[in-house]
Amino acid sequence: MGAETNLPLDLAAGMHSIGLRARAASRTIARADTATKNRALAAIATAIRRNAGAIIAENAKDVARARSNGRDAAFVDRLTLRPNSIEDMAQGVEQVAQLPDPIGAMTDLVARPTGIQVGKMRVPLGVVGIIYESRPNVTVDAAVLCLKSGNATILRGGSEAIHSNQAIARCVHEGLREAGLPEDAVQVVATTDRAAVGEMLRMNDCIDIIVPRGGKPLIERVMAESRIPMIKHLDGVCHVYIDDSADIEMAIRIADNAKTQRYGTCNAMETLLVADRIAPRVLPALAKRFLDKGVELRGDAASCTLVPAMKPATEEDWYAEYLAPILAVRIVTGLDAAIDHIAKYGSQHTDAIVTSNDAHAKRFLREVDSSSVMVNVSTRFADGFEFGLGAEIGISTDKLHARGPVGLEGLTSQKWVVLGHGEIRGGSSETE
Numbered sequence: 001m002g003a004e005t006n007l008p009l010d011l012a013a014g015m016h017s018i019g020l021r022a023r024a025a026s027r028t029i030a031r032a033d034t035a036t037k038n039r040a041l042a043a044i045a046t047a048i049r050r051n052a053g054a055i056i057a058e059n060a061k062d063v064a065r066a067r068s069n070g071r072d073a074a075f076v077d078r079l080t081l082r083p084n085s086i087e088d089m090a091q092g093v094e095q096v097a098q099l100p101d102p103i104g105a106m107t108d109l110v111a112r113p114t115g116i117q118v119g120k121m122r123v124p125l126g127v128v129g130i131i132y133e134s135r136p137n138v139t140v141d142a143a144v145l146c147l148k149s150g151n152a153t154i155l156r157g158g159s160e161a162i163h164s165n166q167a168i169a170r171c172v173h174e175g176l177r178e179a180g181l182p183e184d185a186v187q188v189v190a191t192t193d194r195a196a197v198g199e200m201l202r203m204n205d206c207i208d209i210i211v212p213r214g215g216k217p218l219i220e221r222v223m224a225e226s227r228i229p230m231i232k233h234l235d236g237v238c239h240v241y242i243d244d245s246a247d248i249e250m251a252i253r254i255a256d257n258a259k260t261q262r263y264g265t266c267n268a269m270e271t272l273l274v275a276d277r278i279a280p281r282v283l284p285a286l287a288k289r290f291l292d293k294g295v296e297l298r299g300d301a302a303s304c305t306l307v308p309a310m311k312p313a314t315e316e317d318w319y320a321e322y323l324a325p326i327l328a329v330r331i332v333t334g335l336d337a338a339i340d341h342i343a344k345y346g347s348q349h350t351d352a353i354v355t356s357n358d359a360h361a362k363r364f365l366r367e368v369d370s371s372s373v374m375v376n377v378s379t380r381f382a383d384g385f386e387f388g389l390g391a392e393i394g395i396s397t398d399k400l401h402a403r404g405p406v407g408l409e410g411l412t413s414q415k416w417v418v419l420g421h422g423e424i425r426g427g428s429s430e431t432e
Helices: 002-006 009-031 034-050 052-068 073-079 083-098 137-148 159-178 195-200 216-225 248-260 279-292 301-306 315-319 335-345 358-367
Strands: 106-111 117-124 127-132 152-156 186-188 209-213 238-242 269-275 296-299 326-332 350-354 372-375 394-396 404-406 412-419
Touching (some): 009 117, 009 186, 034 052, 034 159, 052 073, 052 083, 052 159, 073 159, 083 137, 127 137, 137 152, 137 159, 152 195, 159 186, 195 216, 209 216, 209 394, 238 248, 248 269, 248 279, 248 350, 269 335, 279 296, 279 301, 279 326, 296 301, 301 326, 315 326, 315 335, 326 335
Parallel strands (some): 152 186, 238 350, 269 326
């Protein structure tokens, strides 16, 4: 943590003020009804469309600085906002408005012999802190998901998108004002000082949960420094296993899509596992498709024998999240070996099996310990929108609270509720 343990008083005080205001606003947002929250969302979408030109102009400042700082083309592309991406933002806000409001929903009500009813009610987490990097669309996605789920949020975007994020925040604040909700329910940290991140990670008196969204260095830093529980994933080492009973045409189509539909996503396939009995029939044809698309293949000895164009894989390749047109390939002796490989080298993100054997499919679903496990489908479907959650706040590979794509429900918790008719407890069977 280094120098951040001695923050300038104005920065420390400023961050703490943001936290206190968010805590106060969280109580108002938590009790807001669905109609009020949806009215704010509709106003936010309108403000985004009306201010599209201003948002793009502010974004141009960020893009120009990124180029002058020598950022690569992929970074600049992630940062750049265009008219169609502004419209996508507005439509995304409207889609969240259409989602069911989870807050206040009561489930599992059970009548007890004493006459009371015991159940659970879904409630907001409180204040959600989100630390993210170059994608300005995260600002609006995070703001509206937190708003709909009854949470206040503190957003600390990367310095590379500071102008874009502030322009989007102004639209969010306009929508909150129109609905009569406090602007402090969504606060975008204005400083680009990296010390603000360290201070935010220590604000456990104000922030209930931290969501880091970005590259591995950012998430590793948050994991090392945070005093606050997190929703996060570190790596996306995703596998597709082609079982010995797989339909070959289906296997080729799925594996190709899982790797090449987009290379730089956390749900893209990074390692292909192929059962030895089917490998001679599927791997050469699939490898040709990959090689024709410019994908570098790194295989074990058996794979290299079948496809001489492959480079020999190293032990590090089985752990690698390339986020690039590179694929590790291994021939395995069957389902058990595939599951063992995933258990050793996987990151508990997303793994898929291609098979026509129902027993193998059920074993894979049961035994592979990942946040999303799939049968006969591309790993690229591990996404909040594709799962019907609307926009997502991120993907969690943790086992407590939320797991997998995190939408509205993942930004809530549950509390016990007890309904009675004047019952009192008697007898001598107390355990507390």
